[in-house]
Amino acid sequence: MSEVKKIATRESYGNALVELGKKHDNVVVLDADLAESTKTATFAKVFPDRHIDCGIAEGHMMSLAAGFAATGKVVFASSFAMFAAGRAFEQIRNSIGYPHLNVKIGASHAGISVGEDGATHQCCEDLALMRVIPGMTVICPADDIETKAAVEAAYEIDGPVYIRTGRLAVPVINDRPDYKFEVGKGIVLREGTDVTLVATGLMVAAALEAADKLAEDGISAEVINIHTIKPLDEELIVSSAKKTGKVVTIEEHSVIGGLGSAVCDALSEKAPTKTLKIGVNDVFGFSGPANELLHEFGLDGEGVYAKVKSWL
Known part of the structure; x- marks a missing residue:
C-alpha cells in the first residue's frame, strides 16, 4: 500500500x-x-x-x-x-x-x-x-x-x-473527485450509527484513524469534517446527533471557546445530546517534537480512539 x-x-x-x-x-x-x-x-x-x-x-x-x-x-x-x-x-x-x-x-x-x-x-x-x-x-x-x-x-x-x-x-485526505468545499457546510467523511466524531483541521485525519480502530471493536462512528467553525453547519451536526445519540468534538485547540463550544451551543439549543469535547484541556503546551506532543495530549488517532472508547 x-x-x-x-x-x-x-x-x-x-x-x-x-x-x-x-x-x-x-x-x-x-x-x-x-x-x-x-x-x-x-x-x-x-x-x-x-x-x-x-x-x-x-x-x-x-x-x-x-x-x-x-x-x-x-x-x-x-x-x-x-x-x-x-x-x-x-x-x-x-x-x-x-x-x-x-x-x-x-x-x-x-x-x-x-x-x-x-x-x-x-x-x-x-x-x-x-x-x-x-x-x-x-x-x-x-x-x-x-x-x-x-x-x-x-x-x-x-x-x-x-x-x-x-x-x-x-x-491529504480530500483527494477525491467528489470533494466540494463550501463555506459553512460540513462534510460527512464516513457514515455511522453509534457515535458522531466532529473534527476540524489536522484532527480530521486523527478522527478517521480513531474511527477505524472503533470499527474493529464493533463501534460504528460517523466522521464529520467541520472546516468552517463560523458559520457552523448546525443542521448537519444536529441531524447526525439525532441519528447516533452521542457526539464527540475533536480539535487542536482549547476545549473552551472553539469547535467544541460551538457544537455544544448548537446542540444545547436544538438537540440536547451527550457530548465529549476532546482538545487541549485548559492548560498550556510545552516544547517537544510535534507528533510526540500530539500523543502526549491524546490528540493523535490512538489517543482519540482511547478517549472515545473509554467515554462510550
Whole structure:
C-alpha cells in the first residue's frame, strides 16, 4: 500500500496565494517578518510589488491591511496564530471587523503541533478569539486540498476571514473527485450509527484513524469534517446527533471557546445530546517534537480512539 501524501497546510496556503494572485490583480499580501515560515515568501517571489513585509509589528500590519482593503484591495495578512489573533486582536476587532473590511487573516503555526517553539507560540486560543468578532468567518482546513479551496473561497467572501493553518505536514485526505468545499457546510467523511466524531483541521485525519480502530471493536462512528467553525453547519451536526445519540468534538485547540463550544451551543439549543469535547484541556503546551506532543495530549488517532472508547 502506497504511503499517504503529507503536506503542511501553511505550504498549501502559500501556493494558493500565488494561484489567486495570477487570477486577481487586486490581491495584496502582507507579512510580519515571517514570510519564510508562513510561506507568503512564495507569493513575494512571483509578485514582489504586491507583497509587503511589515516587520515585527502585527498591529501595524492589520491596520495597513485595513487601509488597503478600504481602497478596494483584497488583503491577505499573515503571521503566526499567536501574533495574528493574539497580539493584533484589537486592530482586527476595531479596524477590520467593525467596518467589515475585506481582510483575510492567514494564521499559521496554530496549536501544539508548533512543537519545539513551546507554549508561547502554541496558540490554542485563536478560534475562540476570532469566533466572537461579529461578521468574522473562521476556517480551519484539514489538508492541502481544503486549504487551497479555503483561500479561493475567502477571496469571494465579502468581509473578514480567519484561516488557520499548521506547521506540521498532515495527510491529504480530500483527494477525491467528489470533494466540494463550501463555506459553512460540513462534510460527512464516513457514515455511522453509534457515535458522531466532529473534527476540524489536522484532527480530521486523527478522527478517521480513531474511527477505524472503533470499527474493529464493533463501534460504528460517523466522521464529520467541520472546516468552517463560523458559520457552523448546525443542521448537519444536529441531524447526525439525532441519528447516533452521542457526539464527540475533536480539535487542536482549547476545549473552551472553539469547535467544541460551538457544537455544544448548537446542540444545547436544538438537540440536547451527550457530548465529549476532546482538545487541549485548559492548560498550556510545552516544547517537544510535534507528533510526540500530539500523543502526549491524546490528540493523535490512538489517543482519540482511547478517549472515545473509554467515554462510550
